[in-house]
Amino acid sequence: MKVLVTGAAAHxxxxxxxxxxxxxxxxxxxxxxxxPSGFSHPRYRERRLDILDPATQALxxxxxxxxxxxxxxxxxxxxxxxxDRAWMRHINVHGSLSLFQAAATAAVPRVIHLSSxxxxxxxxxxxPRLAENTPLRGIPGFAYAEDKIxxxxxxxxxxxxxxxxxFVVLRPHVILGRHAQPxxxxxxxxxxxxxxxxxxxxxxxxxxxxxxxxxxxxxQRAVSGPFNLAADPPVTLMELRRHxxxxxxxxxxxxxxxxxxxxxxxxxxxxxxxxxxxxxxSLVLDCRRAAEELGWRPRLDPFAxxxxxxxx
Amino acid sequence: xxxxxxxxxxxxxxxxPFDDRDEQTLFQETLEEWVLADELGYHGAWVVxxxxxxxxxxxxAPEVFLGAAAARTRRLRLGHAIVPLPYHHPVQxxxxxxxxxxxxxxxxxxxxxxxxxxKEYQTFGIPMEESRSRTEESxxxxxxxxxxxxxxxxxxxxxxxxxxxxxxxxxxPHPPLWMAAVSPESFEIAARLGVGALAGxxxxxxxxxxxxxxxxxxxxxxxxxxxxxxxxAVAMTVGIYCHQDRHQARRLSKRAIEWFYGNLLNQTAPIxxxxxxxxxxxxxxxxxxxxxxxxVHLRALEALGMVIVGxxxxxxxxxQALIDDGVDxxxxxxxxxxxxxxQVRDAxxxxxxxVLPRLRPxxx
Numbered sequence: 001m002k003v004l005v006t007g008a009a010a011h012x013x014x015x016x017x018x019x020x021x022x023x024x025x026x027x028x029x030x031x032x033x034x035x036p037s038g039f040s041h042p043r044y045r046e047r048r049l050d051i052l053d054p055a056t057q058a059l060x061x062x063x064x065x066x067x068x069x070x071x072x073x074x075x076x077x078x079x080x081x082x083x084d085r086a087w088m089r090h091i092n093v094h095g096s097l098s099l100f101q102a103a104a105t106a107a108v109p110r111v112i113h114l115s116s117x118x119x120x121x122x123x124x125x126x127x128p129r130l131a132e133n134t135p136l137r138g139i140p141g142f143a144y145a146e147d148k149i150x151x152x153x154x155x156x157x158x159x160x161x162x163x164x165x166x167f168v169v170l171r172p173h174v175i176l177g178r179h180a181q182p183x184x185x186x187x188x189x190x191x192x193x194x195x196x197x198x199x200x201x202x203x204x205x206x207x208x209x210x211x212x213x214x215x216x217x218x219x220q221r222a223v224s225g226p227f228n229l230a231a232d233p234p235v236t237l238m239e240l241r242r243h244x245x246x247x248x249x250x251x252x253x254x255x256x257x258x259x260x261x262x263x264x265x266x267x268x269x270x271x272x273x274x275x276x277x278x279x280x281x282s283l284v285l286d287c288r289r290a291a292e293e294l295g296w297r298p299r300l301d302p303f304a305x306x307x308x309x310x311x312x
Numbered sequence: 313x314x315x316x317x318x319x320x321x322x323x324x325x326x327x328x329p330f331d332d333r334d335e336q337t338l339f340q341e342t343l344e345e346w347v348l349a350d351e352l353g354y355h356g357a358w359v360v361x362x363x364x365x366x367x368x369x370x371x372x373a374p375e376v377f378l379g380a381a382a383a384r385t386r387r388l389r390l391g392h393a394i395v396p397l398p399y400h401h402p403v404q405x406x407x408x409x410x411x412x413x414x415x416x417x418x419x420x421x422x423x424x425x426x427x428x429x430x431k432e433y434q435t436f437g438i439p440m441e442e443s444r445s446r447t448e449e450s451x452x453x454x455x456x457x458x459x460x461x462x463x464x465x466x467x468x469x470x471x472x473x474x475x476x477x478x479x480x481x482x483x484x485p486h487p488p489l490w491m492a493a494v495s496p497e498s499f500e501i502a503a504r505l506g507v508g509a510l511a512g513x514x515x516x517x518x519x520x521x522x523x524x525x526x527x528x529x530x531x532x533x534x535x536x537x538x539x540x541x542x543x544x545a546v547a548m549t550v551g552i553y554c555h556q557d558r559h560q561a562r563r564l565s566k567r568a569i570e571w572f573y574g575n576l577l578n579q580t581a582p583i584x585x586x587x588x589x590x591x592x593x594x595x596x597x598x599x600x601x602x603x604x605x606x607x608v609h610l611r612a613l614e615a616l617g618m619v620i621v622g623x624x625x626x627x628x629x630x631x632q633a634l635i636d637d638g639v640d641x642x643x644x645x646x647x648x649x650x651x652x653x654x655q656v657r658d659a660x661x662x663x664x665x666x667v668l669p670r671l672r673p674x675x676x
Contacts, residue, residue, distance in 0.1 A: 124387040125419050127318060127355075133543055135483035137418040149484055156485070156540055157459070 002028045003219070004063040006056070006099070007070030008046055009033040012114065014179040016067070016212040017044065023216055030063065032056055033070070051095035060099055061106030065219055068096060068113050073144060074183060085143060092147035097154040104162035111165055112218050114211075115152055117173040117230065118145040122201065122281040129286040132171070132226040139277045152226070159224065168218040170211070173230035173285055176305040177208030185309050188244060193237065194279055195250035201282040202234035207300040207308060217294040228285040231298040231305060237279070243303045244310060253280055317635065317671045318355035320391060321346075321660075322513070322549045322643035325359065325371040328571050328650045335370055339377070341653040343384055348657055350385040352664035356421065357381070358391025358643055363399075363432050368575045375408045382416035390416055391643070393423020393510060394492040398443050399436045402450035402470065403477055406457045410481040418482035423510050424451065425492030428580060445469065451505075458486035458541070485541045499523040503530035506542030513549040513645060514576050517617025517634075520548060524638040547641035548634065551619035551648040554659045554667060558623040564655060565621055565647055566610045572648035573618065574608040619648070624666040631667065636674050 003020060007013060008031025017039050020029055031037055032049040039046075049056045051070050060066050072078060072088050081087045096113070103111050120130050121137040136152060138145035152169060159167040174184060187193075206229050214229050241247065251259075253276070260276050290296040300308065327338055346357050359377055362369035371377060378390050392412065395405060413420045426443040427433070433440040449467045456463045457477050465472040481487055489507040493499045494515070502509040509527050511520045524546050531544055551572065553565035613619045620630040631642060644663070647656045 121418075123417060123419075125355075125389050125417075133541070135418070135485070135487060135541055137483050140482075153484060 001025050001064045001219075002030070002062070003065045003067060004060055005029060005031045005067045005069065006051060007033055007068070008039070009035040009037040010069045010071075011179045011181055012069055012175060012208055012211060013037060014039070015177065015208045016069075016215055017041070019209075019212045019216050020067075020219075023220070030059065032059065051091060051099065057099055057102035060103045060108060063108060065110040066099070066103045066108055066112070067215060067219070068099065068111070071096070071114070071144075071147070073181065088143060089147055089150075093150045093154070096151045097158075100155060100158055100167075104158050104165045107162070107164040109164070109166060110168070110219060111155075112168045112170065112215055113151065113155055114215075115169050115171045115226070116145070116148050117171050117204075117228065117283060117285055118142070118278065119149050119152060119171060120283060120285075121145065122278040122283040124281050126282065128282075129284050130228070131286040132228055132289055142277060145278075166222070166224045168224055169226040170214055170218065171226055171228050171285070172206050172211045172214075173228075173283070174203065174205040175208050175211055176205045176302075176309040178308055178311060179208055180309045187237070188241060188306055188309065189246050191248045192256070193241060193248050193250050194253045194256050194276070196237065196253060197280060200236040200238060201280060202236060202284050203282070203302075204230035204232070204234050204284060205302045205305045206231050206298060207305045210296075210298040210300065213299075214290065214294060214296050217296055221294060223293050227290045227294060227296075228287045229290055229296070229298070230285040230287055231301050233301065234282070234284045235302045240302060240306050244306055317668070317673060318389075318641055319663075319668050319671070320356040320358060320389070320547075320641060320643045321349055321354055322391075322645045322649075323357065323359045323371065324362065324369040324572075324645075324649050325377070326572060326575075326649045327367055327370055328568065329367060330567065330571070331650065331652070338370065343377075343380060345653060345656055345660065346381050346388060347384050348660055350388040352660060353668075354388065354660075354664065355641075356389030356391050356419075358393055358421075358423075360393070361395050361399075362579075363429070363435070365429075365579060368572075368579060375412055378412055378420075379415060382412065382419065388419065389421055390419050391421045391423065393421065393490055394425035394427075394512075395423065396427025396432070397424050397450040398427060398438050398446040399432060400450075402453040403472070403475070405450065406454055406477050407479070409454075409487065410477075410479045413481035413483055413487055414479055418487070420481070420483070420487040421490060422487050423490035423492060424454075428494075442469070454486075488543050489541070490547060493523065493527075496523055496526050499527040500530040503527045503544075504534055506540075506544075508543050508545040508547060508641070510643075511546065511548040513551060513573075513618065514580060515618075520617075520639075521637055528638070545640040546638060547643055548639045549643040549645060550631075550634070551613070551645045552627060552631075552659075552663075553619075553621045553647050553651070554624055554627045554662050556623060556662065558621075558626060561621050561623065562610065565651060568650035569610055569613065569619055569621070569648045570608050572645075572650045573613055577608065624662060627663065628667045628670050632671055635671060638674070 021041050021043055029044045031046045072091050119136040120134055121139045136149045138149050155167050211229055257276055349357055359371050359374045361374045363372045378392055381390055409422055426447045446469055449469050453465050463472050463475045490510040491502040491507050493502050493509040499509050527546055551569055553561050555561035620627055646659050
């Protein structure tokens with residue numbers, strides 16, 4: 001099997017690529033990214049390509065499976081165009097769906113799309129645990145989740161029209177580990193954190209190696225559709241910080257929101273204010289489908305994930 | 313308070329003859345009951361759509377009521393059900409639903425049905441024999457709207473050409489969908505459509521239990537894909553009154569419950585007495601209905617499993633039995649919607665504090 005991985009220099013690609021190449025039946029892995037991944041292996045080759053490049057679509061048609069990790073997660077990575085919402089949407093939504101369309105047209109047997117638990121949003125009326133059939137409801141103004149939802153909607157349409165391609169959508173909660181987004185690490189260690197309403201909202205996270213494991217399982221098993229990925233038990237942000245020995249100053253969430261918004265206007269190094277908006281409510285996933293159909297069991301609990309992240 | 317199971321409330325906005333409230337007070341007090349329910353941790357509240365049923369149901373413009381409820385509550389899911397699709401242009405149904413979903417922060421659940429009142433059909437100028445075809449076509453249009461930004465439709469009743477309907481709902485692909493299910497066949501249709509089945513308050517429990525079995529069997533035969541907003545669930549409406557003293561529970565609620573169910577069974581009577589195409593099941597049920605009309609008695613209603621009246625332990629046992637037998641969502645008509653607001657609020661608190669936290673999910 002020949003596998004194409006987009007976003008080969010992305011955080012999740014680091015743990016995924018070695019796992020992938022160790023699987024039986026994998027002849028070759030091609031990675032594409034704008035930046036070098038620094039990874040090497042006799043059966044791995046890498047191309048410097050943009051997701052929007054027609055060459056990327058042509059490449060997809062030549063493979064037996066497509067694993068799509070590439071996504072503008074942090075807008076600050078767009079540099080001068082960080083405030084250009086239409087540009088971000090074009091890369092994320094148009095880029096992803098064009099690639100999927102090319103794969104489906106060429107009847108590529110498997111497409112794995114890395115989505116996110118943020119497609120559910122954090123809302124006060126959510127049930128204690130969300131299963132995959134929960135309607136998707138991003139936090140308004142949170143660009144990352146808006147784009148993830150738009151891509152998922154497109155995938156659902158493509159999947160209905162192209163039964164020869166099996167589309168798998170993975171919805172991991174916050175991914176932590178040695179290669180985690182620096183932004184998430186900062187949330188855990190920053191001297192200032194949010195004082196959240198009582199009872200404090202519960203969140204989860206998932207270890208990057210466990211997500212890589214899920215991608216490999218999705219490649220090997222005859223499954224399709226969405227899968228939640230998260231480690232139990234649900235925890236509060238404070239519990240995680242306390243576990244790591246970081247207490248810091250807890251500011252009320254609305255103050256923090258205002259500061260965040262100001263910073264977003266002043267410096268390109270700060271993220272989209274939408275990232276904070278979801279923090280006021282719980283977001284806990286029901287991962288039974290992944291356990292039953294993929295045979296997936298997360299190996300690290302949220303505390304261990306957080307410890308791993310700080311070691312990276 | 314966190315309840316382990318989603319328990320909802322059900323309202324017809326009734327104004328019984330022994331209630332001296334005016335309509336304004338009825339609406340305001342009901343909104344206040346919903347605010348209380350929101351604080352107490354109830355999962356949702358539902359309001360029907362009926363026309364020309366004075367006393368029994370003053371909820372003829374539920375989307376307006378729900379707009380007010382959306383503004384005053386924070387967590388409560390808002391049940392917009394049942395909307396009889398043949399009475400409305402499907403584009404307007406879509407627009408109102410999406411608007412409500414946006415202003416409520418995606419808290420809407422939508423239930424559709426065919427409607428059963430000849431007077432409503434007559435007034436809105438819709439031939440009753442078109443009830444099924446209009447419902448099906450409207451649903452197709454709603455689904456097309458949920459799936460893509462441009463709607464094209466050529467059917468028997470509606471022609472839509474490249475229509476961009478706005479706004480779009482916040483919940484993607486759409487709010488949870490429920491279908492009113494009365495006949496056993498409609499439970500099977502709901503399963504094939506991949507939508508929840510909503511059993512109304514006017515069927516005895518032994519029939520609903522049979523319907524749930526049919527729904528689950530039909531679902532198992534043709535499982536729809538899990539991603540596209542499908543939901544496998546049965547909701548059931550049940551009249552309830554809870555009081556620390558079980559004698560007091562009966563004494564306080566007897567008149568209201570008997571009035572409500574007497575009216576309810578009367579509302580469905582015109583269907584039974586005339587033969588309308590497509591409503592065969594009602595005819596088969598006619599003898600049972602005639603029986604109820606002459607004996608709408610609290611004890612009889614309890615025996616038929618249509619109402620639950622008693623102390624917290626009794627209510628818990630009966631609700632748990634419904635959950636264990638396959639009901640996923642309980643829609644409680646507290647005091648059958650015909651008791652004074654102060655008594656309804658007492659029961660809401662008592663249920664929330666002593667009954668709901670002790671309900672357990674059905675073991676798989």
